[in-house]
Amino acid sequence: ILNVEQSPQSLHVQEGDSTNFTCSFPSSNFYALHWYRWETAKSPEALFVMTLNGDEKKKGRISATLNTKEGYSYLYIKGSQPEDSATYLCAFSAGQNFVFGPGTRLSVLP
Amino acid sequence: EPEVTQTPSHQVTQMGQEVILRCVPISNHLYFYWYRQILGQKVEFLVSFYNNEISEKSEIFDDQFSVERPDGSNFTLKIRSTKLEDSAMYFCASEVPSGRAQEQYFGPGTRLTVT
Numbered sequence: 001i002l003n004v005e006q007s008p009q010s011l012h013v014q015e016g017d018s019t020n021f022t023c024s025f026p027s028s029n030f031y032a033l034h035w036y037r038w039e040t041a042k043s044p045e046a047l048f049v050m051t052l053n054g055d056e057k058k059k060g061r062i063s064a065t066l067n068t069k070e071g072y073s074y075l076y077i078k079g080s081q082p083e084d085s086a087t088y089l090c091a092f093s094a095g096q097n098f099v100f101g102p103g104t105r106l107s108v109l110p
Numbered sequence: 111e112p113e114v115t116q117t118p119s120h121q122v123t124q125m126g127q128e129v130i131l132r133c134v135p136i137s138n139h140l141y142f143y144w145y146r147q148i149l150g151q152k153v154e155f156l157v158s159f160y161n162n163e164i165s166e167k168s169e170i171f172d173d174q175f176s177v178e179r180p181d182g183s184n185f186t187l188k189i190r191s192t193k194l195e196d197s198a199m200y201f202c203a204s205e206v207p208s209g210r211a212q213e214q215y216f217g218p219g220t221r222l223t224v225t
Contacts, residue, residue, distance in 0.1 A: 032211030043114075043201060044153070046213035089153065093211065097166045098143070100153040 002026050004092045006101035013080050014109055020076040021104040023090030027071035035064055035075055036089040038103070044089060047075075080108040112136045114217035116202050122223045123192055131187045131220045133202030141205040142185045143214065144177065146170075146198040153201070159185065160207070192224045 005024045013019050025033060032051045036044040048057040053068040061078045077084055087103040115134045123129050135142050144156040158165040159177055176188045185204075189196055199221050203214040 034211070034214070036216075043216035043218045046215065049211045049213050051211055091153075095166060097158070097168065098145075098155040100145075100155070102152050 002092065002094070002099045004090060004099050004101040006088075006090060006104050008104060009102065010105040010107070012107045012109060015080060015082060017080050017108075018076065018078045019080055019106070020074050021088060021106075023073045023075070023092075023101055025071050025073070025090070025092035025099075025101075026094075027069060029094040030068045030071075030092070031095055032093045033066055033068075033073050034091040034093065034098070035073070036091065038087045038089055040086075047088075077106070080106075082108045082110050084108050114202055114204055114215050116200075116217035116220050118220060119218065120221045120223070122225065125194055125224055126191050129189050129192055129222065131189075131200050131202075131222070133185045133187070133204075133217055134183055135185055135202065135204030136215055137183070138206065139204035139215070140207045141165075142177075142179070143203040143205070144187045145201045145203065145216075147201070148195075148198040156187070189222075192222075194224050197222055197224045 007022050034049050035047040038044040048064045050066040055066040057064050063076045066073045085108045087105045089103045091098045091100045117132045142159045147153045155168050157167040157171045174190045178186050199219045201219045202217040205214045206212050
């Protein structure tokens with residue numbers, strides 16, 4: 001059974017702080033690792049799709065890295081803003097079967 | 111900006127009844143997915159669909175479930191005889207096909223309540 005873990009489960013930071021969280025996934029049969037941002041009462045929004053070991057992707061203040069050999073990805077948010085408050089989900093795919101992590105709930109306090 | 115739409119937003123049904131959840135994917139997308147999230151649990155993959163057939167399905171996707179793309183625009187999930195434990199938020203997603211994994215675009219979800 002494939003298992004994807006995320007840590008921490010929840011996180012409170014002050015506006016302006018930088019933060020990061022982790023997604024751990026199986027290192028075998030890797031195809032892609034997806035990060036999503038999910039605000040309450042909305043649908044998950046794709047942030048990044050990463051497929052190659054060592055991939056680094058950036059979108060504004062958010063960036064992500066990927067290590068497929070050891071099975072982890074980090075998501076970084078630089079200078080957190082209240083609008084960054086959301087649940088950040090990662091999903092591992094081996095082909096077209098996706099396994100989601102439980103998410104990291106981020107609250108950015110003004 | 112194109113988006114994935116889902117109807118209805120909320121469906122209440124009695125146990126044993128059939129339900130059909132509808133999705134309209136983004137028009138040039140060719141991979142389609144259904145996911146669900148039971149309250150308080152992880153998002154779970156149900157099924158992926160490409161070229162008018164199921165590509166992959168999870169253990170959850172048993173004989174009670176079926177998917178169809180009846181008219182080239184809608185993508186439906188049918189639950190034949192609903193159970194209480196089918197109560198969940200059901201999300202549809204679509205993706206542009208490419209040689210590599212692409213971003214999935216999620217719909218707003220349908221909340222299914224089975225009583």
